[in-house]
Amino acid sequence: MLGFILKRLLLAIPTLVAVLTVVFVLVRVVPGDPTLVILGDQASGQARADLRAKLGIDRPIVVQYADFLGQVATGDLGRSLATNRPILDDVAHVLPYTIELTLAAIVIGVAIGVPLGVLAARRRDGVADWFARIVSLLGVSFPAFVSGILLLIVFAVQLRWFPVISTPRTSSVGDRLGSLVLPALNLGLLMVAYVTRVTRSGMLKALGEDYVRTARAKGMGGRVVVWRHALRNVLIPIVTVVGLYLGALIGNAVLTEIVFNRPGLGKLIVTALNQRDYNLLQGLMVVAAFGIILANVLTDITYGLVDPRVTAR
Amino acid sequence: MSAALVRQSEAPLLQVEGLTTSIRVGGAWRDAVREVSFTVAGRETVALVGESGCGKSLTALSIMGLLAAKVGRVSAGRITVDGVDMVAASERQREAMRGDRVAMIFQEPMTSLNPVLTIGFQIGEALERHRGMSRKAARARAIELLERVRVPSAKARIDAYPHQFSGGMRQRVMIAMALACEPRVLIADEPTTALDVTIQAQVLALLAELQREVGLAILLITHNLGVVASVADRVLVMYGGDVVENAPVRSFFARPTHPYSEGLLKAMPRVDSAGELVAIPGHVPTLPDMPDGCRFQARCPLRIERCTERPPLAPLRADPAHEVRCWVRAS
Numbered sequence: 001m002l003g004f005i006l007k008r009l010l011l012a013i014p015t016l017v018a019v020l021t022v023v024f025v026l027v028r029v030v031p032g033d034p035t036l037v038i039l040g041d042q043a044s045g046q047a048r049a050d051l052r053a054k055l056g057i058d059r060p061i062v063v064q065y066a067d068f069l070g071q072v073a074t075g076d077l078g079r080s081l082a083t084n085r086p087i088l089d090d091v092a093h094v095l096p097y098t099i100e101l102t103l104a105a106i107v108i109g110v111a112i113g114v115p116l117g118v119l120a121a122r123r124r125d126g127v128a129d130w131f132a133r134i135v136s137l138l139g140v141s142f143p144a145f146v147s148g149i150l151l152l153i154v155f156a157v158q159l160r161w162f163p164v165i166s167t168p169r170t171s172s173v174g175d176r177l178g179s180l181v182l183p184a185l186n187l188g189l190l191m192v193a194y195v196t197r198v199t200r201s202g203m204l205k206a207l208g209e210d211y212v213r214t215a216r217a218k219g220m221g222g223r224v225v226v227w228r229h230a231l232r233n234v235l236i237p238i239v240t241v242v243g244l245y246l247g248a249l250i251g252n253a254v255l256t257e258i259v260f261n262r263p264g265l266g267k268l269i270v271t272a273l274n275q276r277d278y279n280l281l282q283g284l285m286v287v288a289a290f291g292i293i294l295a296n297v298l299t300d301i302t303y304g305l306v307d308p309r310v311t312a313r
Numbered sequence: 314m315s316a317a318l319v320r321q322s323e324a325p326l327l328q329v330e331g332l333t334t335s336i337r338v339g340g341a342w343r344d345a346v347r348e349v350s351f352t353v354a355g356r357e358t359v360a361l362v363g364e365s366g367c368g369k370s371l372t373a374l375s376i377m378g379l380l381a382a383k384v385g386r387v388s389a390g391r392i393t394v395d396g397v398d399m400v401a402a403s404e405r406q407r408e409a410m411r412g413d414r415v416a417m418i419f420q421e422p423m424t425s426l427n428p429v430l431t432i433g434f435q436i437g438e439a440l441e442r443h444r445g446m447s448r449k450a451a452r453a454r455a456i457e458l459l460e461r462v463r464v465p466s467a468k469a470r471i472d473a474y475p476h477q478f479s480g481g482m483r484q485r486v487m488i489a490m491a492l493a494c495e496p497r498v499l500i501a502d503e504p505t506t507a508l509d510v511t512i513q514a515q516v517l518a519l520l521a522e523l524q525r526e527v528g529l530a531i532l533l534i535t536h537n538l539g540v541v542a543s544v545a546d547r548v549l550v551m552y553g554g555d556v557v558e559n560a561p562v563r564s565f566f567a568r569p570t571h572p573y574s575e576g577l578l579k580a581m582p583r584v585d586s587a588g589e590l591v592a593i594p595g596h597v598p599t600l601p602d603m604p605d606g607c608r609f610q611a612r613c614p615l616r617i618e619r620c621t622e623r624p625p626l627a628p629l630r631a632d633p634a635h636e637v638r639c640w641v642r643a644s
Contacts, residue, residue: 211424211425211427213419214426214490216379217412217491218416218439219408219443232429232430233428308428
C-alpha cells in the first residue's frame with residue numbers, strides 16, 4: 001500500500017510540470033500588455049520598457065520559463081501586478097475558505113447522494129426513484145447563482161435561519177458553521193446530483209451481480225446485501241465521480257462565493273481577471289492545478305483503499 | 314424459531330411436490346416450470362439435466378426462495394427442506410434457512426464471490442449470521458473449512474481476495490462457504506462447468522467425499538451427462554419446464570426412454586464408439602411459443618396425434634422406478 005501511494009505521488013510530478021507549462025504559455029499568449037494595465041495608456045514608452053525590465057518580461061521566453069519553474073519549486077508565486085503583495089499571502093488568506101466550502105460540499109454530496117441513490121435503486125421506478133431523479137436533474141441543471149439566490153431568499157431573508165453575508169474567520173465556530181451552511185448546500189447540490197446518479201446506476205448493476213445472489217443464498221438479509229455486498233462495489237465509481245467533479249466544483253465555487261459574498265479562491269480569480277493581473281492569475285492557476293492534481297492522487301489512493309484489486313496491479 | 318421450523322427426521326431432506334414456477338415474459342406470467350416433483354434423501358445425489366432454458370436453474374432458485382419477485386414466483390406446489398415448507402415460510406424464515414440448512418453453489422466461481430471482501434470474511438459471514446459466532450471465531454472456523462476443501466496454506470490465504478485465487482480454488486472457496494453451517498441440502502448449479510476438466514474431477518470428488526462425511530442431500534444441476542454418470546444416483550431430465558424422465562442412474566443410461574433423453578445421449582461424445590454425434594433437430598421453443606401438450610412434440614421423431622394432449626409422468630411397466638412423460642414410450 002505504501003509503495004502504491006509513493007508510485008502515485010511520483011506519477012503526479014510529470015503531470016504537474018505539464019500543467020505548469022500550459023499555465024505559463026497560456027498567460028503569455030493572452031492578448032493585452034500588462035504594462036498598459038499597470039501604468040495606464042498614458043505612460044511613456046520609456047516607463048513601460050523600464051517596467052518590463054523590472055518585471056523580467058523583457059527576457060527570452062526560455063529564461064522566463066526556467067525562472068517560473070524555479071520559483072514554483074521554491075513555493076514563490078511572485079507578486080501581484082495590481083497590489084504588489086506576495087501572491088502566496090493572498091492565496092493563503094483565502095484558501096481555508098475555499099477548502100472548507102469544498103469539503104463541506106463533498107460531505108453534503110456524499111451524505112445525501114449515496115443514501116438517495118441506494119434508495120432509488122432499491123425502489124426502482126418507485127416514489128424514491130422519481131424523487132432522486134428530480135433532485136439530480138435540478139442539481140445539474142440549476143446554475144449555482146440561481147440556486148444560491150433562491151437559497152438566500154428562502155433561508156436567509158424569509159426564514160432568517162442563516163446569515164445573508166458570511167461572517168469573518170475571527171467569529172465563533174458556531175457563527176462560521178452557520179454562515180457555511182447555505183453556500184455549502186448550494187455547492188453541494190451539484191455533488192448530490194452527481195453522486196445520486198452514479199450510486200443509483202452502480203447499485204442497479206451491483207444488485208444484479210452473481211455475488212449478490214451468493215450473499216442472499218447465504219441467508220444475508222436485504223440490508224446487509226445492499227450496504228455490505230453491493231455498495232462496497234459501487235464505492236469505486238462514487239470515488240471517481242467525487243474526484244472528477246472536484247474541478248467542476250471549483251468552477252461553481254466561484255459563483256457561489258460571489259453570490260454569498262464569501263472570500264475564496266474563486267473570488268480572487270475574478271478579481272485577478274477584472275484587473276488583468278496576470279501574475280495573480282498565473283499564481284491562482286498554479287494553485288488550482290496543484291489542488292486538482294492532489295485530488296487526483298487522493299482519488300487514486302482511495303481506490304486502493306476500497307478496491308483490493310487496484311493495489312495488486 | 315417457530316414451530317414450522319421443527320425438523321421431521323423421517324422425511325427426505327428435500328421434497329418438491331408439484332412445483333410450478335412462473336416467470337413474467339412481456340407482461341404475461343407463463344409457467345416455466347410445470348408440476349415438478351422429486352425427493353432427495355441424505356447421502357443421495359439427484360441430477361437435474363437439460364438444455365439451457367429448460368427450467369433447471371429456476372427449479373433451484375425456487376427451492377432457495379431466490380426468485381426475483383418482479384419476474385418470477387412459485388405459483389403452485391410445495392417445497393420442503395429438512396421438514397420446513399419453503400413456500401409457506403415468510404421471507405425471514407427463508408433467510409434463516411438459506412446458508413444454514415440449505416446452501417447453494419453457483420456455476421461461475423469468477424463472479425459469484427464478492428471481489429472487495431476477503432474470502433475469510435465471506436466464508437465466516439454465514440457463521441456469524443446463523444451461528445452467532447464472533448468475527449474472530451468465524452475466521453478461525455473459516456480457516457478449518459478452507460483446509461477441509463484442501464485450499465493450500467489456508468492460514469496465509471484467509472485474508473486474500475477472490476482475484477488472488479484460480480477458478481478451481483475459488484470453487485473450493487464457494488464449497489467451503491456453502492458448507493460452513495453444515496447444511497442438510499446442497500444445491501449445486503453447474504458447479505464444474507466453468508472449470509478445466511482435471512479440476513472438474515477434483516471438485517466432484519471433493520463434493521462426493523463431503524457428502525459421505527456429513528450425509529448431505531445433493532441436487533446437482535448440469536447439462537453434462539458425463540458428470541451425471543459419475544456422481545448421480547437418480548436423474549431427472551427436464552424439457553421446456555416439464556420433467557420428461559425420472560430414473561435411477563443405471564436404468565437411465567441402460568434404457569433412456571423419452572425421445573428427448575435418447576437424443577441427449579446420442580448427442581454426447583463417447584470414447585468407446587466411433588459413431589457419429591447426432592444433434593437433436595430444431596431448438597427449444599421460447600415460452601410464449603411453447604406448444605400445449607407434450608412440449609417436445611415439434612422436434613420428436615415419434616410424434617403421434619395424441620401428443621397435443623399433455624402426457625402424464627408414468628412409470629414403465631418393466632421398471633416402476635423409471636418414469637417417463639411420453640404417450641408412445643409409456644405404453
